Amino acid sequence: MTSGRSGPTTASSAPCWSPGAEPMTSVPQPLRVVIIGGGLTGASLAWQLARMALPARITVVEPRAELGRGLAYSSRDPAHRINVPAHRMSIDPEDRGDFLSWLQADPARLTPDAQAEGGDIYPQRGLFGSYVADRLAPHLASGAIRHIRARVSDIERAGDGSFVLILSDESRIRAELLVLATGHPAPALPxxxxxxxxxxxxxxxxxxxxxxxxxxxxxxxxxxxxxxxxxxxxxxxxxxxxxxxxxxxxxxxxxxxGQGPRGQDSSADFLDPPSRQASDLLRRVRHAIVDEQARGQDWQAVFYRLRAQGQEIWTALPEDARRRLLRHARTWWDVHRYxxxxxxxxxxxxxxxxxxxxxxxxxxxxxxxxxxxxxxxxxxxxxxxxxxxxxxxxxxTTGPAQDRCIAASPALGALARLGLIAPCPLGLGLATTASCKALDAEGRASDRILIAGPLARGHLGELVGAPECAAQAKDIAREIARAAMLAPITRSQLRTV
The missing domain is CATH 3.50.50.60 (FAD/NAD(P)-binding domain)
Structure with missing residues (x-):
């Protein structure tokens, strides 16, 4: 298997740059995009961007040796398995079976106990990390993606509005567009x-x-x-x-x-019309479960449907309804969803x-x-x-401390001190817009900072599993593609101001 460590992996390969310096040539410079965090979300986004062949330089700052591992998929314990069938896992939202195809391409990757009684495949969790690293390997080798093995210690704002990232090895890199994909914060000791x-x-x-x-x-x-x-x-x-x-x-x-018997996804539609009250949503879920059981399906079918429509369901709810769900139903949701x-x-x-x-x-x-x-x-x-x-x-095992993500990260802490990001009012990561632009301390949307992965849960709701993270990464990639195309115009406007 090709390693995700191909290509430049140290900050010393970055070109020398000083804030405010003019380019040495009139050739348009690619947009400098830096993704902080190379777990599943950051790796999926880098992969999406590399396939677009944009006029952008994609850098991922991640201390782990391979991109795509993150907290979940860095486990080497054979007892730790993915908790979603392999045919539902992929970094490509347009090819849900990509991970399963990758597994089947080399039968040696699977142990005999990976197949459950119903026929679904639940391999060791680290294999999904290996799959993501393998998909990124050609782009790392070609230089389309640059992986810097370091942590962000501090961030400064340059005069042109870009960022200077100070890394743990004391090197510096510049970012015109910053993506925060640091994932779940570490658990806090009670x-x-x-x-x-x-x-x-x-x-x-x-x-x-x-x-x-x-x-x-x-x-x-x-x-x-x-x-x-x-x-x-x-x-x-x-x-x-x-x-x-x-x-x-x-x-x-x-x-x-548990997963329950393998069956079809529910045909229930929780968006026609979308619920505006927590009580109405819960009532519809209960009725859908009863209907599915009458058809010979189990409650898991309804939860697959809820997962598929989760972001639209969440964003349709007003903030007070979201708070009620978090207060009264979150534990019940977690044990049935995960x-x-x-x-x-x-x-x-x-x-x-x-x-x-x-x-x-x-x-x-x-x-x-x-x-x-x-x-x-x-x-x-x-x-x-x-x-x-x-x-x-x-x-x-009380879980990540979502409400202390800023305090737990030097990078996020630096941006917060600059007033460029703010905590989610629901205590679920960072405040964002519908297009995942960061909201600053005054509630204004940023054109320079995007929020990817679980840090955006407060706005998008269902944003933990691989399929949801991959789908969001694709949406963010489109936003970055637009910025990359407009970068020459934006730079010329800044020089004339």
Whole structure:
């Protein structure tokens, strides 16, 4: 397989430039587009732009060795699988089966257990990262995409309105158009666990494979959270031969649902007309599920339809209705929308049947380190009395801290200090327009900054899965293509001002 590391990968290959300098020749210069973040969204966008052969120089700043990996698809654990059938995964919105075709082109890529009972393929998650890297490899080799392995430490504004990015290796690059594709912010340690920071028994990052590998086989494990990250931890522990008890504690005690039998997508239409109230949308969803069950389908068919129409459904809702959905239905949506791969579902069902895994609903009250382990106090949901137990390991899987994305990123922090970006009022990333232009601190749309991927969830709603990120990347690519074509005119106007 061709590696995504082909072509220039260091900032030292960037041409020398100083803010305000005039070009040395009258030949029109390509638009300098810099994408911050080379996970799935950033890589998909770079791939779309490279195929357009625009008068633009595409640079992706991403510290990982390969583009397209990101947090999810950098996992090498064979127990971590994609949670959507392979035939629904692609970076090309016009070819939904591209990933499956890539897998089938080399049968050695798939292990025998990748195929579920219904026939759908759920391969190891890192394979999707390899697929994205393989699709980008020719464009990296040709120089159509430049990958700089670094982080953005700071950003300054040049006199002509462009940006100077200061990188972690102390080099600088210029961007006339900036795309923020930094993905999900890192999880934040719950305040009640702050006193345990640095304790060997606390695993604050569920992606820390080395720490999980050190968990003793008989350890009593508490997992805070019960969604897909918790399922990954359970699958990892099971693969490692863990024999101890596992407890998952979350506020509602809900866990991610399974995929269900393979069937047709629902024909329900939630856009004719679009709902304007949260209660109306929920009523229509319930009725659609009943209708599909009468046809012999399961509720999963309705959720595939909701996913397909998700962005239009969300944008049609007024802000107060969005807030109501987030407050009352978000957990229910998450456990039905973000479902388990069948292989992981089998592992979890088996551990529950053996009495080694339980899911509890409750609120964490206190956690403190002791000689016997970590003493944890919690209050079961709907009760006033507290419970306590001692655990050998506590793993935090409470998910990304969407409301602290600016504070967690030096690049976003720099832009916020310049007043060029603002947090989403719903606490879901950054404030954007319908065309994914960043809104500044005064609510004005930017012509220089675009928001890609999960950072734009507040406006677009359904923007986490690979198909949705790829579709948004295509829309943003069109916006950049327009800017690239207009760049010579825009530059001439700036020089005459």
């Amino acid at each position: 305040k009640l666990l702050a006193g345990l920071s640095g304790q060997p028994a606390l695993i604050a990052d569920p992606q820390d494979e080395a720490r999980l590998a050190e968990v003793p086989q008989d350890a009593r494990v508490l997992i805070l959270g019960a969604a897909l990250s918790a399922a990954d931890v359970i699958a990892t522990l099971d693969r490692q031969g863990h024999r101890g008890a596992i407890t998952c504690l979350s506020r509602r005690g809900l866990r991610s649902r 479902r388990l791969p069948p292989q992981t579902e089998t592992v979890i069902a088996g551990l529950i049947a053996q009495g080694r895994l339980q899911f509890l609903a409750g609120h964490l009250l206190r956690a403190e380190a002791g000689d016997a382990g970590i003493l944890v106090n919690w209050r079961p949901r709907g009760r006033t009395d507290a419970r306590q137990a001692v655990f050998d390991r506590v793993v935090v």
